[in-house]
Amino acid sequence: MEISDEHFNIVEELKKVVGNENVLEYNVKRNRRIFVTIKVEKLRDAVKHLSERGFEHLSTISGVDVEDGAEVIYHLTRQGAKKGMTLSLRVKVPQEGTVPSIVDILPGAVLYEREVHDLIGVVFDGHPDLSKLVLPEGWPDEIHPLQKRWGLEEIRRKLMEHGEN
Amino acid sequence: MEKTEFIIPIGPQHPALKEPENFMIKVDGEYVVDVKARIGYNHRGIEKALENRTYIQNLYLLERVCGICSCCHMTNFTNAVEEAMGLNIPERAKYLRVLNAELERIHSHLLWLGVAAHEVGFDTLFFYVWRDRELVMDLIERFSGNRVNKAIPTIGGVRRDLNPELARDILKGCNILEERTKYYKNLCANERTVILRTLDVGILKTSDAISLCAVGPTLRASGVKSDVRADDPYLVYDEIPFNVITYDGCDILSRVLVRCDEIFESINIIRYCIDHIPEGPIRTKVPVFMRVPETEVVSLWEAPRGELIHYLKSRGGNKPYRYKIRSPTLANIPSACKMLIGGYIADIPITLASIDPCFSCTDRMVIVDVNKDERYVWSHEQLRRYGLKWYQQRP
Numbered sequence: 423m424e425i426s427d428e429h430f431n432i433v434e435e436l437k438k439v440v441g442n443e444n445v446l447e448y449n450v451k452r453n454r455r456i457f458v459t460i461k462v463e464k465l466r467d468a469v470k471h472l473s474e475r476g477f478e479h480l481s482t483i484s485g486v487d488v489e490d491g492a493e494v495i496y497h498l499t500r501q502g503a504k505k506g507m508t509l510s511l512r513v514k515v516p517q518e519g520t521v522p523s524i525v526d527i528l529p530g531a532v533l534y535e536r537e538v539h540d541l542i543g544v545v546f547d548g549h550p551d552l553s554k555l556v557l558p559e560g561w562p563d564e565i566h567p568l569q570k571r572w573g574l575e576e577i578r579r580k581l582m583e584h585g586e587n
Numbered sequence: 588m589e590k591t592e593f594i595i596p597i598g599p600q601h602p603a604l605k606e607p608e609n610f611m612i613k614v615d616g617e618y619v620v621d622v623k624a625r626i627g628y629n630h631r632g633i634e635k636a637l638e639n640r641t642y643i644q645n646l647y648l649l650e651r652v653c654g655i656c657s658c659c660h661m662t663n664f665t666n667a668v669e670e671a672m673g674l675n676i677p678e679r680a681k682y683l684r685v686l687n688a689e690l691e692r693i694h695s696h697l698l699w700l701g702v703a704a705h706e707v708g709f710d711t712l713f714f715y716v717w718r719d720r721e722l723v724m725d726l727i728e729r730f731s732g733n734r735v736n737k738a739i740p741t742i743g744g745v746r747r748d749l750n751p752e753l754a755r756d757i758l759k760g761c762n763i764l765e766e767r768t769k770y771y772k773n774l775c776a777n778e779r780t781v782i783l784r785t786l787d788v789g790i791l792k793t794s795d796a797i798s799l800c801a802v803g804p805t806l807r808a809s810g811v812k813s814d815v816r817a818d819d820p821y822l823v824y825d826e827i828p829f830n831v832i833t834y835d836g837c838d839i840l841s842r843v844l845v846r847c848d849e850i851f852e853s854i855n856i857i858r859y860c861i862d863h864i865p866e867g868p869i870r871t872k873v874p875v876f877m878r879v880p881e882t883e884v885v886s887l888w889e890a891p892r893g894e895l896i897h898y899l900k901s902r903g904g905n906k907p908y909r910y911k912i913r914s915p916t917l918a919n920i921p922s923a924c925k926m927l928i929g930g931y932i933a934d935i936p937i938t939l940a941s942i943d944p945c946f947s948c949t950d951r952m953v954i955v956d957v958n959k960d961e962r963y964v965w966s967h968e969q970l971r972r973y974g975l976k977w978y979q980q981r982p
Contacts, residue, residue, distance in 0.1 A: 530800025
């Protein structure tokens, strides 16, 4: 199926708002799926703009551990019959780096940011409460289990050292 | 902590519902002032496990994410992997996946209706609804061979076909289910007990539902017309006529009615599927040592509880580099907290239940009376009884 121009217009408009040089790459995978990578400094501007353009539903935030840091992907969804579309807005930060929180723009992000903080180790600057959400009390602070450097065996060994098993 | 307020932690264990959660509830007299959620008491590390298993092994792990909407995770996973591989599956398989999903939605909504009836102390309704739910459970068992983990979809299609005899029985079962659901819907909309406990209780305003990113029946009961099946159709939902049900009461009664009406829609979808299902193969061959090219996929699905999102990042090979799951209950927890604030302690059980949490466990709770420096430990069951008694004694 051919991809409609609307998808590219959304990206062009976003480029105008955050500046051409701040959009590092984009990709329209198929109808209703857009992937955009932007500089982390422009994240809040981009989220604000997109939420005003109908992408007001944050489906979730995915954290991905990659070789040179972490990717944080905001899956923003536009709802409504026949106009559903998901724009995945990606920022790259160093491992355990800092990303500005978007909770004040999209209050629905409150748990997702905590989850990414637990599992990947990214810090969300400005989040009201980054305490543990899914990891148990007493879990060693240095282990963010979805980082690739923590293999299953290694996590197990560390937990044993901590007196948990 | 102010001296005039109690903190009531509810959770984390509760045997009636799935996914354990803990809610720290701050109360002032009978009113809930603030709520804090803490989840993860049964965090199984499935996302990490998925990275360490092949796609075929993951198929079976994914089905065990949830015991109620098991096919949602599994089918959404197969959709994601097939999209990543650029694999087209036969039309008949798509129809069978939809059929499986809608049977599951009916059983899930009936299960919830029973739980909701139990939470408001209407156990007669609970027993009747669960008796009738066995009708759809039997159909699921005959179709898939299982009641819970149905293992119908597989990468490339589905594993079982529908025969004419079973199709006839599914239609027959749907007729009975439709009659019974009509009766229950009418009962819920008119029965005094249900109305007293659900009308204008657990309010979630439309603006809050949108800003807190609520999903599914919780969102639609606040008047927002959004359903992944209509917004972003997958499989063959763009061919099937159905309505997106909304109510604008923003309360628990609306959530009850949305789910009742969705059962009728599911029944109609099943009838359409059986009437229009094309002949042909039910799966395409996929190599045993399958590999997925380097790509990323966002796969959305309308589970009984709402939008389910899976994100797959592949770097080639036979294992995913990253597989992210966000189940609908997590999306609805901020909304549930919002609903509780301003309500009575006695309404906590039904309000929490109203998002249909897949929340396995809240069976223990502690009430801290800051004034008297006392600490009570209550089970969820005791809280439920407290709620029932409180309503009985109310003038």
